[in-house]
Amino acid sequence: xKKTFIKTFVLALGVAFAYSLSNxxxxxxxxxxxxxxxxxxxxxxxPITIEARDDNQAGAKVVWAGGSIIVPENATIFGxxxxxxEAVTSSIIIKGGKVANVFGGGMHKSNTTSAKITMQSGxxxxxMGGGAAYLxxxxxxxxxxxxxxxxxxxxDCKTGNVEINVTGGKVTNxxxxxxxxxDTDNVSINISNGTITGAVMGSGSNGNTDNAKILVTGGNxxxxxxxxxxxxxxxxxxxxxxxxxxxxxGTDDNTVTAAKIEGQISIEVGYDAKVNNIKKGKNGSADLxxxxxxxxxxxxxxxxxxxxxxxxxxxxxxVVIDDIVYNLEEGKQLKDIxxxxxxxxxxxYTFKYFTDGIKNYDGNTIVNGHITLKTVFxxxxxxxxxxxxSTPKTGSVDTVLYASLICSVIALGxxxxxxxxxx
Numbered sequence: 001x002k003k004t005f006i007k008t009f010v011l012a013l014g015v016a017f018a019y020s021l022s023n024x025x026x027x028x029x030x031x032x033x034x035x036x037x038x039x040x041x042x043x044x045x046x047p048i049t050i051e052a053r054d055d056n057q058a059g060a061k062v063v064w065a066g067g068s069i070i071v072p073e074n075a076t077i078f079g080x081x082x083x084x085x086e087a088v089t090s091s092i093i094i095k096g097g098k099v100a101n102v103f104g105g106g107m108h109k110s111n112t113t114s115a116k117i118t119m120q121s122g123x124x125x126x127x128m129g130g131g132a133a134y135l136x137x138x139x140x141x142x143x144x145x146x147x148x149x150x151x152x153x154x155x156d157c158k159t160g161n162v163e164i165n166v167t168g169g170k171v172t173n174x175x176x177x178x179x180x181x182x183d184t185d186n187v188s189i190n191i192s193n194g195t196i197t198g199a200v201m202g203s204g205s206n207g208n209t210d211n212a213k214i215l216v217t218g219g220n221x222x223x224x225x226x227x228x229x230x231x232x233x234x235x236x237x238x239x240x241x242x243x244x245x246x247x248x249x250g251t252d253d254n255t256v257t258a259a260k261i262e263g264q265i266s267i268e269v270g271y272d273a274k275v276n277n278i279k280k281g282k283n284g285s286a287d288l289x290x291x292x293x294x295x296x297x298x299x300x301x302x303x304x305x306x307x308x309x310x311x312x313x314x315x316x317x318x319v320v321i322d323d324i325v326y327n328l329e330e331g332k333q334l335k336d337i338x339x340x341x342x343x344x345x346x347x348x349y350t351f352k353y354f355t356d357g358i359k360n361y362d363g364n365t366i367v368n369g370h371i372t373l374k375t376v377f378x379x380x381x382x383x384x385x386x387x388x389x390s391t392p393k394t395g396s397v398d399t400v401l402y403a404s405l406i407c408s409v410i411a412l413g414x415x416x417x418x419x420x421x422x423x
């Protein structure tokens with residue numbers, strides 16, 4: 001699937017911004033504000049929710065504690081600030097409605113120390129974790145463009161760590177980083193449901209992104225790839241569920257010289273995943289080198305073709321323990337399963353072994369194929385300890401009572417004698 005992300009992206013946002021930028025941004029306030037035309041909103045670090053409009057018209061309602069703004073469907077929402085070096089954090093939850101673009105960071109000069117975007121429902125064209133450095137160049141003299149544009153890692157359009165969660169809804173493209181000469185730290189993209197008709201990318205549309213992690217456990221995705229343009233330090237892609245048409249380890253053919261992955265790429269495709277094709281892709285203008293990536297793949301998860309050399313791929317196997325499925329690399333031991341301690345620890349019981357009903361296995365068992373097991377535990381017997389009985393014996397009680405009775409008789413006899421003498 002050929003993609004021209006940058007051209008499409010600039011066109012989509014250019015339409016959204018063209019008639020609306022003005023001097024209406026208050027960079028010193030944390031109250032969300034909008035530009036004239038009502039299609040650009042800056043949350044200014046205030047947590048916001050994007051919802052469907054109450055009148056059921058196209059567009060969305062941007063809500064925060066104490067206020068709301070109605071926006072059209074070509075709106076662009078920023079979690080951060082505009083033309084400000086004030087450090088803020090951003091939080092955006094998308095529950096409904098339709099908007100064009102959602103950025104975790106700010107626009108032009110901005111400093112968003114962390115950004116979190118959660119997509120639950122609704123429609124968005126682009127979700128980007130970072131900021132927008134040069135999206136618009138004509139904004140009434142109020143633009144403060146990033147410095148050091150030759151080195152995105154020093155950009156004044158800065159976003160710290162990014163977390164993007166897609167649990168539902170429809171998105172065209174999800175990018176972890178930002179736009180143009182922006183800088184984004186570490187990125188975590190988690191997709192458990194929903195539909196992505198374009199691509200999920202660890203990097204931004206351009207600029208610099210440090211380390212990107214993509215985890216897919218559900219949903220329907222057209223393409224997953226490490227990067228689009230700009231620089232990416234490393235990429236970690238795990239697909240444990242959902243349906244993916246294509247995974248590109250590097251970049252697609254359309255990005256050529258404008259992209260560079262500087263570190264390592266790792267990919268895992270495991271149980272419950274259905275992936276049609278896997279390609280190496282590009283790194284800059286060259287084909288992706290085999291020494292830059294590692295791959296662990298469950299063969300049955302690939303429904304089409306993988307162009308990765310067999311000698312570069314380590315097999316993943318399904319290990320089912322007590323009806324829970326785990327991924328385990330060929331040649332590893334059962335005790336290498338992630339969360340092994342929680343499997344073998346149970347209050348009041350001692351772990352004995354695993355069994356497939358015929359043979360027993362311990363944690364040192366090397367796995368070289370799919371296997372289904374049950375855990376066998378032994379109940380720990382409570383130990384009882386003898387306690388000294390502090391209650392006096394019956395004989396001792398009788399002795400004490402007898403002695404008390406004698407004392408009482410003697411005392412009464414003494415009293416009677418005194419009375420006789422005084423008469």
